[in-house]
Amino acid sequence: MSKKVLSMLKNYFFDFDKTLADTGNVSVIATQKAFLAFGLVPPARERILDLMGIPAEISVPQMTNKKLAEEEIEKICTEFRTIYKVIEFNNTSLYPGIGDLLTSLYKSKKRLFVVSSKAVAPLNRNLEALGILNYFEEIIGCDMVEHYKPAPDGINLLVEKYNLNKQDSVMIGDARYDLQMGKNANVKTIGAEWGAFDVKSLVNENPTYLAKEPLDILNFD
Numbered sequence: 001m002s003k004k005v006l007s008m009l010k011n012y013f014f015d016f017d018k019t020l021a022d023t024g025n026v027s028v029i030a031t032q033k034a035f036l037a038f039g040l041v042p043p044a045r046e047r048i049l050d051l052m053g054i055p056a057e058i059s060v061p062q063m064t065n066k067k068l069a070e071e072e073i074e075k076i077c078t079e080f081r082t083i084y085k086v087i088e089f090n091n092t093s094l095y096p097g098i099g100d101l102l103t104s105l106y107k108s109k110k111r112l113f114v115v116s117s118k119a120v121a122p123l124n125r126n127l128e129a130l131g132i133l134n135y136f137e138e139i140i141g142c143d144m145v146e147h148y149k150p151a152p153d154g155i156n157l158l159v160e161k162y163n164l165n166k167q168d169s170v171m172i173g174d175a176r177y178d179l180q181m182g183k184n185a186n187v188k189t190i191g192a193e194w195g196a197f198d199v200k201s202l203v204n205e206n207p208t209y210l211a212k213e214p215l216d217i218l219n220f221d
Helices: 026-037 045-051 056-062 070-087 098-107 120-129 153-162 176-184 199-204 214-219
Strands: 011-014 111-115 138-140 169-173 188-192 209-211
Touching: 011 153, 026 045, 026 070, 045 056, 056 070, 070 120, 098 111, 098 214, 111 153, 120 138, 138 153, 153 169, 153 176, 169 176, 176 188, 176 199, 188 199, 209 214
Parallel strands: 011 111, 011 169, 111 138, 169 188, 188 209
Antiparallel strands: none
């Protein structure tokens, strides 16, 4: 059952992985297999999860003790995304409460967007498979901005395109990079505890709000 939206917020920017959707160990499995495919020591699960929230092009070089050429990074990222695509559908699901949250916001005429470190094509594929694509006015992926999270480019692009008021806007995410992007864009922020790998890192960013579960967001103004 959806709740009545009391919030005065009008514009909601959502991260995807671990915020809207539980992707389980998809990123971990795909990353480790991609590293092994190129004879590299696979990073630990904790390291991979800690760096989720930034594009693979940025995180891959940080997860190896060997300096990689740009061509090598590109090949590893391509392998990662190939593996990810094969295993994603059986390992991706909406978090409990996300469906009701989006329905309530949408019915209350709130404006909903996705700002993710994934590229647009897989984002659209995932959102459609989960049945929530139509809730969002626009999807911003890492391939649409010059500077990745925690830079504010994704939010700023939407603010400018749709003439949004930043005072009425909020970024919602499970990782510190999401909250840093929101702060850099001068919008409010919500730390999504339900999918966070490290809740303490969210607290340390001093977000405007912390939400233990998705429906808590309906009470934030």
